[in-house]
Every structure is written in structure tokens, then in C-alpha cells.
Amino acid sequence: MDCIFCKIAAGEIPSDILYQDEGVVAFRDINPQAPTHVLIIPKKHIAALTDLSEAGMSVVGEMARVANQLARAEGIAERGYRVVINCGQQGGQLVPHLHMHLLGGRQLSETLG
Numbered sequence: 811m812d813c814i815f816c817k818i819a820a821g822e823i824p825s826d827i828l829y830q831d832e833g834v835v836a837f838r839d840i841n842p843q844a845p846t847h848v849l850i851i852p853k854k855h856i857a858a859l860t861d862l863s864e865a866g867m868s869v870v871g872e873m874a875r876v877a878n879q880l881a882r883a884e885g886i887a888e889r890g891y892r893v894v895i896n897c898g899q900q901g902g903q904l905v906p907h908l909h910m911h912l913l914g915g916r917q918l919s920e921t922l923g
């Protein structure tokens with residue numbers, strides 16, 4: 811499949827990987843919007859949040875666990891951070907492989923778009 815995040819998860823495209831386990835991979839965003847900007851993805855190709863099945867829903871919990879762990883590792887847990895999942899065109903999702911953004915290290919905007 812021609813999916814950039816599947817290729818990153820498979821190690822076929824280089825990225826700055828911070829964490830991986832059997833189900834989840836986390837790597838730095840190539841175009842960071844904040845001092846810490848990490849993407850957390852399921853290894854399995856799921857196009858968007860809306861495509862998650864009841865059975866597959868638990869991967870979002872795994873992604874949130876990794877976000878919290880990396881926020882501590884990045885030193886932003888105390889000051890606070892934001893996690894975002896864009897879904898679909900009007901949600902601003904550009905890469906059609908489910909991902910969670912972890913953003914922090916500066917005061918983030920009070921508006922969400």
C-alpha cells in the first residue's frame with residue numbers, strides 16, 4: 811500500500827522514531843508546529859478515526875498512553891500539552907493513516923481552529 815505512515819512504521823522511510831511496540835509507533839513530525847511535535851500512529855493501517863471498529867478502538871487508548879509517556883520524556887508533562895486527532899477533510903487530516911499529534915513546549919493557542 812502506498813501510505814507514507816505505513817512506510818515509516820515499516821522502517822522503509824526514515825524518521826526520528828521515539829517509541830515503538832507491537833501496535834504503536836511514535837516519531838517526530840517533519841514540520842513541527844511546536845518545540846515538541848510528535849505523531850503517534852497504529853502500526854496497522856487505519857485510514858481515520860472514523861474507520862475504527864469497536865474491536866479496534868482500544869488502539870486509541872494505547873496511543874494516549876504513549877502520548878503521556880512521551881510528554882514526560884520530553885519534559886512537557888508538568889507545563890501541559892495538547893493531543894489532537896484530525897479526521898477527514900474538514901478536520902484538516904492530510905495523511906490518511908490515523909495519527910495523534912502530541913504538541914507542547916510553548917503556550918498553545920486557546921482556539922482550536
Ligand code: 5GP
Nearest residue numbers: 814825837838839840841896902903904905
Ligand atoms: P494531519 O494534517 O494529517 O493531521 O497531519 C499530518 C502530519 O504529518 C503533518 O503535521 C506533517 O508535517 C506530517 N508529515 C507528513 N509527511 C511526513 C513524513 O514523511 N514524515 C514525518 N515525520 N512527518 C510527516
Ligand code: ZN
Nearest residue numbers: 813816855907
Ligand atoms: Zn497506512
